[in-house]
Amino acid sequence: MNSEIQSESILPNQDLPRSRSARDEVPPGREHHPDSPLSIHDMTVAYHRKPVLWDVDYDAPAGKLIGVIGPNGAGKSTLLKAALGLVPKASGKVLFFGQPYRSQRNRVAYVPQRESVDWDFPINALEVVTMGRYGKIGWIKPVSKRHRNVAMEALERVGMSDLAKRQINQLSGGQQQRVFLARALAQEASLYMMDEPLAGVDAATESTIVNVLRDLRDQGATVIVVHHDLQTVSQYFDHVLLLNMRMVASGITSDVFTQENLRKTYGGRLTLLDQAAEALARAGE
Amino acid sequence: MIWDSTDTWIVVIGVLAGISSALLGSYLLLRRMSLMGDAISHAVLPGLAIAFLVTLSRDSVSMFIGAAILGVLTAIVTQILHRNGKVEENASLGVVFTTLFALGLILISLFANKVHLDASCVLYGNIVLSTLDQVSVWGWMVPRAAVVLFIVLLIDIAAIAILFKELRITSFDPAMADTVGFNPWICQYILMSLVAVTAVAAFEVVGSILVVAMIIVPPATAYLLTDRLLVMLVLSVVFGALAAGFGHVAAITVPIWFGFEDTETAGMMAVLAGIFFLLALLGAPRYGILGRLVYRVSLSLRIAREDVLGFLYRAEELRSDQAHSWQAGSIGQAVGISPSLARIALVGLHRAGQIVRHDRSWSLTNQGRNRAASLVRSHRLWETYLAKHFDLPLDHVHRAAMDLEHVTDASMQVALSREVNNPSIDPHGKPMPEAKDQENDPQ
Numbered sequence: 219m220n221s222e223i224q225s226e227s228i229l230p231n232q233d234l235p236r237s238r239s240a241r242d243e244v245p246p247g248r249e250h251h252p253d254s255p256l257s258i259h260d261m262t263v264a265y266h267r268k269p270v271l272w273d274v275d276y277d278a279p280a281g282k283l284i285g286v287i288g289p290n291g292a293g294k295s296t297l298l299k300a301a302l303g304l305v306p307k308a309s310g311k312v313l314f315f316g317q318p319y320r321s322q323r324n325r326v327a328y329v330p331q332r333e334s335v336d337w338d339f340p341i342n343a344l345e346v347v348t349m350g351r352y353g354k355i356g357w358i359k360p361v362s363k364r365h366r367n368v369a370m371e372a373l374e375r376v377g378m379s380d381l382a383k384r385q386i387n388q389l390s391g392g393q394q395q396r397v398f399l400a401r402a403l404a405q406e407a408s409l410y411m412m413d414e415p416l417a418g419v420d421a422a423t424e425s426t427i428v429n430v431l432r433d434l435r436d437q438g439a440t441v442i443v444v445h446h447d448l449q450t451v452s453q454y455f456d457h458v459l460l461l462n463m464r465m466v467a468s469g470i471t472s473d474v475f476t477q478e479n480l481r482k483t484y485g486g487r488l489t490l491l492d493q494a495a496e497a498l499a500r501a502g503e
Numbered sequence: 504m505i506w507d508s509t510d511t512w513i514v515v516i517g518v519l520a521g522i523s524s525a526l527l528g529s530y531l532l533l534r535r536m537s538l539m540g541d542a543i544s545h546a547v548l549p550g551l552a553i554a555f556l557v558t559l560s561r562d563s564v565s566m567f568i569g570a571a572i573l574g575v576l577t578a579i580v581t582q583i584l585h586r587n588g589k590v591e592e593n594a595s596l597g598v599v600f601t602t603l604f605a606l607g608l609i610l611i612s613l614f615a616n617k618v619h620l621d622a623s624c625v626l627y628g629n630i631v632l633s634t635l636d637q638v639s640v641w642g643w644m645v646p647r648a649a650v651v652l653f654i655v656l657l658i659d660i661a662a663i664a665i666l667f668k669e670l671r672i673t674s675f676d677p678a679m680a681d682t683v684g685f686n687p688w689i690c691q692y693i694l695m696s697l698v699a700v701t702a703v704a705a706f707e708v709v710g711s712i713l714v715v716a717m718i719i720v721p722p723a724t725a726y727l728l729t730d731r732l733l734v735m736l737v738l739s740v741v742f743g744a745l746a747a748g749f750g751h752v753a754a755i756t757v758p759i760w761f762g763f764e765d766t767e768t769a770g771m772m773a774v775l776a777g778i779f780f781l782l783a784l785l786g787a788p789r790y791g792i793l794g795r796l797v798y799r800v801s802l803s804l805r806i807a808r809e810d811v812l813g814f815l816y817r818a819e820e821l822r823s824d825q826a827h828s829w830q831a832g833s834i835g836q837a838v839g840i841s842p843s844l845a846r847i848a849l850v851g852l853h854r855a856g857q858i859v860r861h862d863r864s865w866s867l868t869n870q871g872r873n874r875a876a877s878l879v880r881s882h883r884l885w886e887t888y889l890a891k892h893f894d895l896p897l898d899h900v901h902r903a904a905m906d907l908e909h910v911t912d913a914s915m916q917v918a919l920s921r922e923v924n925n926p927s928i929d930p931h932g933k934p935m936p937e938a939k940d941q942e943n944d945p946q
Contacts, residue, residue, distance in 0.1 A: 302682050328682040335676045339533060340732045349672050353683030358665055385730040405683070 251277045252316045255409040255440040261310030263300045270296045272464045283435045285445045285455035292462040294444040298411045327407035329398050343397045344382040350404030372403035392423030410441045512634040512646050517747030519652035520705040523659050524717035525743030527698050532722040533674045540718035542600035544702035544711045546577040548607025574699020575692050628710030648708045655704040709769045716773035724780045727787040746776035807848040810838040816875035829864050876936035882908040883929035884919045890930040
């Protein structure tokens, strides 16, 4: 297990985002666990030449509940999206269970931020959750009763079976988030990657979701959660990954979630790194 | 009104075009890209011109291939511009389709002016002429346009039926769809090709302007009326077909009422689609303007009635003799509503048998007293609850309880009472009315 503390300076100590040709180079130094559910090798991501993530190198330990923590704009969502190939990587490589994503798709469930979809879409809760089965069903083939039953069970696990036929625009924010969680459950994955599933939900929903996440972990799944509330980090997560454009630290929560690392993650981020990014953007124009 | 087979064919062609456009338009609307339909129906023009120049015929198949290529190209180029340049998505769409459309017009005027592929035909179409170009289908003479539109409609329906699940997931949550193996771009390009092919088939007949109206307006109308995808598809098809069918009837009748000659069918179809939208905007039960108005008015009426009931109950509580004369004006003032609203509330309560009038005053009937007791009970329970759980001054809990009592049903009242340990008085020291078995809610 990746329990050693990987702590490093927040300042970029290498050249700015690598060029395309650097992709094939052997990543420097660090050993990667071949079977890690999510193993990120030296990943750098940039939007319109503005770097968002620098040189992230990380192995997620299997069977743990992992929090991704960092300030706004730290690249937490981007970390998930880039790993899944939803946004292009400037450099680096990501493996899921030691394989490229394409071949492991059915073992991974992704939950985007709630605000990323249109909740006025004409669809009900059960239909959204059934989408969790689409990957297993594949193109063209229709949704069978068996798949719909799995979706219904998933809704039940998040306490939403009464609202299965409810249109999604008539659900509260917390209920919508539970529908998203149920959809991920319906995917029956080994790795769950969730973007802010606890943002803006009521207390009852929060405890429901956290209990479901713990159940998943206890059944052997790996759960990676982008989280914003520092108060609850120690209580919820076995491992944390502290992120602020660079990976600041990662490891067992009690070891890594320290004042010192928090200060590194949250303090002074708008200084040298931003200046470097500015200079880079200017140079590119 | 003179009706002959030409009129029938005009309606058939219009309805076929309307149905196809509405089906695809529904998906464009849900993907928030209705204008893509506009763009593509214009941008296919150079594709048509080039296909014509290459094959030197107006053969449908090559025209469709040319159009489909341009349609997909529009979507791709727009996306590339948007991603790589500092150009907003709508702006890049505008740049791409106007440029392509203009290019198409130039190509046509340069090389194709000998044949009847002209620019105004593209903009406005000519539905009457299109009925004259007939082909034989199993011995029946059928306008070529009707045959083409029917085939296109079958293709559209088949594609949507086969890709229903794929279109749904990539429209609702493209990121998640991508992670489970449904590439949103593939669905996007399939949809764009269908739009391009449909636009070509339709605009020869009804013109690209009407195609745009038919792609956007009927789905927007249906979207106001339902929260179900299938119902939305069906409704938009119905509105598209109705607009097309009645559009022609209106085109040959309405202007004559006003002493004009009959007008362009295509224009009237678009106008009718717009009228349907307006009606839905006004009348849709949940999202319509009238629906929301009616809801709001009936809600404030109900609240006024309940406030008046509560007031009469409290008045009875204070003085057991009923000599005091309560007029609409004084009741309204006491409850905080206008005298006219108070009068409407009194009439409503009277009609519901909850109050009776004795000469210059009003008092509660038994039925009204039960209802009023339940309201006052809710009110006082809420006051107790708020005083217990929030550190509020007593005059503040009254205002909040005033609102909450109107939304408290019987089961909530039971739960509330249990929560505050079934008190017999409220925080102001007023007695708690007994819980009644029967709830006589007028709603």
